[in-house]
Amino acid sequence: xxxxxxxxxxxxxxxxxxxxxxxxxxxxxxxxxxxxxxxxxxxxxxxxxxxxxxxxxxxxxxxxxxxxxxxxxxxxxxxxxxxxxxxxxxxxxxxxxxxxxxxxxxxxxxxxxxxxxxxxxxxxxxxxxxxxxxxxxxxxxxxxxxxxxxxxxxxxxxxxxxxxxxxxxxxxxxxxxxxxxxxxxxxxxxxxxxxxxxxxxxxxxxxxxxxxxxxxxxxxxxxxxxxxxxxxxxxxxxxxxxxxxxxxxxxxxxxxxxxxxxxxxxxxxxxxxxxxxxxxxxxxxxxxxxxxxxxxxxxxxxxxxxxxxxxxxxxxxxxxxxxxxxxxxxxxxxxxxxxxxxxxxxxxxxxxxxxxxxxxxxxxxxxxxxxxxxxxxxxxxxxxxxxxxxxxxxxxxxxxxxxxxxxxxxxxxxxxxxxxxxxxxxxxxxxxxx
Ligand SMILES: [Zn+2]
Numbered sequence: 001x002x003x004x005x006x007x008x009x010x011x012x013x014x015x016x017x018x019x020x021x022x023x024x025x026x027x028x029x030x031x032x033x034x035x036x037x038x039x040x041x042x043x044x045x046x047x048x049x050x051x052x053x054x055x056x057x058x059x060x061x062x063x064x065x066x067x068x069x070x071x072x073x074x075x076x077x078x079x080x081x082x083x084x085x086x087x088x089x090x091x092x093x094x095x096x097x098x099x100x101x102x103x104x105x106x107x108x109x110x111x112x113x114x115x116x117x118x119x120x121x122x123x124x125x126x127x128x129x130x131x132x133x134x135x136x137x138x139x140x141x142x143x144x145x146x147x148x149x150x151x152x153x154x155x156x157x158x159x160x161x162x163x164x165x166x167x168x169x170x171x172x173x174x175x176x177x178x179x180x181x182x183x184x185x186x187x188x189x190x191x192x193x194x195x196x197x198x199x200x201x202x203x204x205x206x207x208x209x210x211x212x213x214x215x216x217x218x219x220x221x222x223x224x225x226x227x228x229x230x231x232x233x234x235x236x237x238x239x240x241x242x243x244x245x246x247x248x249x250x251x252x253x254x255x256x257x258x259x260x261x262x263x264x265x266x267x268x269x270x271x272x273x274x275x276x277x278x279x280x281x282x283x284x285x286x287x288x289x290x291x292x293x294x295x296x297x298x299x300x301x302x303x304x305x306x307x308x309x310x311x312x313x314x315x316x317x318x319x320x321x322x323x324x325x326x327x328x329x330x331x332x333x334x335x336x337x338x339x340x341x342x343x344x345x346x347x348x349x350x351x352x353x354x355x356x357x358x359x360x361x362x363x364x365x366x367x368x369x370x371x372x373x374x375x376x377x378x379x380x381x382x383x384x385x386x387x388x389x390x391x392x393x394x395x396x397x398x399x400x401x402x403x404x405x406x407x408x409x410x411x412x413x414x415x416x417x418x419x420x421x422x423x424x425x426x427x428x429x430x431x432x433x434x
Pocket of ligand 1: 257336337
């Protein structure tokens with residue numbers, strides 16, 4: 001999609017869209033269109049009970065006295081308390097509508113340059129499709145040309161540039177998640193990461209031999225049943241003073257999770273190509289930081305493995321040694337995320353010396369039982385970091401919710417494990433945090 005910024009001129013033909021504020025108040029472009037069409041916009045709003053809520057969209061065929069084809073009206077929410085999210089939401093809804101109506105090009109007119117930037121960002125997020133492998137169901141029409149009109153086009157473009165970087169990061173994350181596991185495995189994922197050097201990221205990749213030397217027995221144990229080599233990818237963005245310790249983001253990258261010998265049931269396995277969502281999020285995030293030239297030092301560490309059953313696969317009851325030196329008795333080979341992450345975390349702590357570590361993972365579906373699909377659970381030992389993550393999440397409608405941690409849980413787990421087995425010493429080791 002090509003997005004360009006222009007002034008507030010009503011186009012002579014094609015599709016034009018303008019906003020309506022809460023209470024049905026017309027934006028300046030909507031007023032101009034209302035005048036041009038002899039009041040048909042005001043009549044349409046009334047007939048459709050359109051009140052300007054940010055979830056509303058109204059599509060109308062342009063009146064006969066103009067050369068325009070279509071006028072689309074979208075809700076902008078409260079005028080006195082403007083919200084970027086409401087504008088982005090309108091952009092997302094417009095993108096979906098444009099695909100349904102086979103609109104290829106459109107001009108969107110907005111009151112402010114900031115609104116123009118955020119609307120375009122919303123169109124990008126809402127207009128995402130993954131059509132790479134479709135042969136006969138390609139999207140019939142996608143928006144190819146978006147013209148954003150506002151007061152000062154140069155200023156709108158300036159606001160849009162960092163948002164575009166974030167959108168490109170999000171596209172990369174989504175692409176990686178949608179790629180099927182026969183195309184995306186630890187080796188091909190690492191190969192893709194190498195290409196990120198062109199975007200300005202420093203990329204380092206450790207294969208199985210290097211990880212063996214470092215003693216990463218837990219991560220390596222998970223990948224034993226796969227014929228694809230496990231990988232640890234380190235992405236660095238150096239945007240601040242080199243003496244400043246980086247913030248580290250660690251991502252779980254199980255490119256396919258069969259459960260291993262503790263094999264999942266068919267239905268639970270269907271979406272398991274997405275068990276690398278944490279790694280994909282970290283990859284997209286690092287790319288966005290590089291594209292925005294963010295003034296921060298950040299590292300992304302991806303633990304990439306494929307969890308397959310095979311004669312070489314690790315068995316329930318196997319004991320592996322982590323990089324930190326602790327032993328773990330693997331009771332269920334489907335609880336593999338923690339094994340990948342504990343070694344990735346130890347590596348990050350020892351070799352990258354970050355000031356904070358944020359670990360992003362599709363660790364357990366049980367979190368969705370507690371919080372539903374919309375909210376991510378956070379476990380943390382740092383109140384300030386959680387407060388900042390919560391505020392950042394609220395600002396972009398990606399909420400997080402802190403979950404409890406405490407010694408009371410450890411006690412229950414310890415009892416549970418030692419009741420099941422008589423290896424009391426071993427069970428204590430399992431429960432020590434990695
Ligand atoms: Zn699993």
